Amino acid sequence: MINFSELLWKPQRLKGSELSDLDGSVAEDLDQTSELHSIPVEEVRIRPDLRIALLTDPRSPGADRFRFLRMRLRELKAAVNLRKLLITSPLPQDGKSTVALNLATALAEGGKRSVLVIEADLYHPTLAQRLELPIRPGLGECLEKGLDPLSAIRHLEPLGWYLLAAGESSANPTELLQSEALAQVLQRLSSHFDWILFDTPPVAPLTDAVSLSRHVDASLLIVRAGCTPQESVKEALAALGQKHVLGIIFNAAEGLNRLYSEYYGYYEKK
Numbered sequence: 001m002i003n004f005s006e007l008l009w010k011p012q013r014l015k016g017s018e019l020s021d022l023d024g025s026v027a028e029d030l031d032q033t034s035e036l037h038s039i040p041v042e043e044v045r046i047r048p049d050l051r052i053a054l055l056t057d058p059r060s061p062g063a064d065r066f067r068f069l070r071m072r073l074r075e076l077k078a079a080v081n082l083r084k085l086l087i088t089s090p091l092p093q094d095g096k097s098t099v100a101l102n103l104a105t106a107l108a109e110g111g112k113r114s115v116l117v118i119e120a121d122l123y124h125p126t127l128a129q130r131l132e133l134p135i136r137p138g139l140g141e142c143l144e145k146g147l148d149p150l151s152a153i154r155h156l157e158p159l160g161w162y163l164l165a166a167g168e169s170s171a172n173p174t175e176l177l178q179s180e181a182l183a184q185v186l187q188r189l190s191s192h193f194d195w196i197l198f199d200t201p202p203v204a205p206l207t208d209a210v211s212l213s214r215h216v217d218a219s220l221l222i223v224r225a226g227c228t229p230q231e232s233v234k235e236a237l238a239a240l241g242q243k244h245v246l247g248i249i250f251n252a253a254e255g256l257n258r259l260y261s262e263y264y265g266y267y268e269k270k
């Protein structure tokens with residue numbers, strides 16, 4: 001079972017008064033005339049190995065942790081300017097893409113909020129394959145060839161969110177991500193979405209995550225419990241800038257499942 005555990009937040013970034021009138025309803029309502037409505041829907045087959053806990057295992061600790069993360073992010077959005085979030089980790093395989101899939105699903109609430117995932121891991125893209133979608137031009141082509149990003153976005157159901165996948169450009173990913181075209185792509189997309197999540201490569205050994213962090217409001221650092229060495233976490237925090245990191249997500253932490261099953265068992269008996 002997936003077990004996404006605690007989040008470490010940095011509430012010192014917010015003043016007490018800013019937290020008093022928090023309300024999830026502040027996220028902008030979808031603009032009915034939005035160009036998003038003309039994007040055809042692509043159906044995704046929801047399989048357990050997709051590990052989207054809210055859809056495959058909604059009563060699991062993992063699903064609950066993503067509801068909690070959604071609540072905290074909404075609170076922060078109400079208090080500070082928060083729309084573009086980088087999802088990265090110190091090392092490969094810490095669970096970035098899995099967290100991106102889950103968090104997008106949580107934030108989209110079945111399509112009530114407009115959420116875009118940008119697959120900015122151009123070296124090692126996995127999302128289209130994982131979601132069993134045909135490979136089509138994506139972010140790489142927008143950056144390399146000036147493709148309109150709105151024409152490359154895919155509307156995924158029943159996930160309820162949008163994907164700008166990496167695409168199949170053969171140009172150097174690091175050069176593409178550091179080109180001025182990225183700012184133009186984001187400018188074109190920003191106003192259409194309540195949330196934009198970037199699924200990125202790890203902070204080490206590439207520079208991509210750090211250069212991408214310059215384009216977002218904040219970063220979430222995924223740490224794989226029992227795997228990611230403490231030194232790598234410290235290095236990643238230093239590389240991104242500690243103030244820029246909104247929180248750390250411990251992925252695959254042990255111990256919560258037992259606690260939750262005791263509680264669920266307790267409530268089910270009632």
Ligand SMILES: Nc1ncnc2c1ncn2[C@@H]1O[C@H](COP(=O)(O)OP(=O)(O)OP(=O)(O)O)[C@@H](O)[C@H]1O
Pocket residue numbers: 001002003004049051089091092093094095096097098099121124126200201202251252
């Ligand atoms: N909490 C979890 N429990 C069990 N398996 C998990 C969990 N999180 C991720 N995985 C699995 O671990 C593998 C790596 O996860 P994922 O692809 O999300 O990591 P990543 O950080 O995006 O990797 P990369 O650095 O290669 O992009 C995948 O097979 C995924 O299904």
Ligand SMILES: [Mg+2]
Pocket residue numbers: 096097098121126199200
């Ligand atoms: Mg990944």
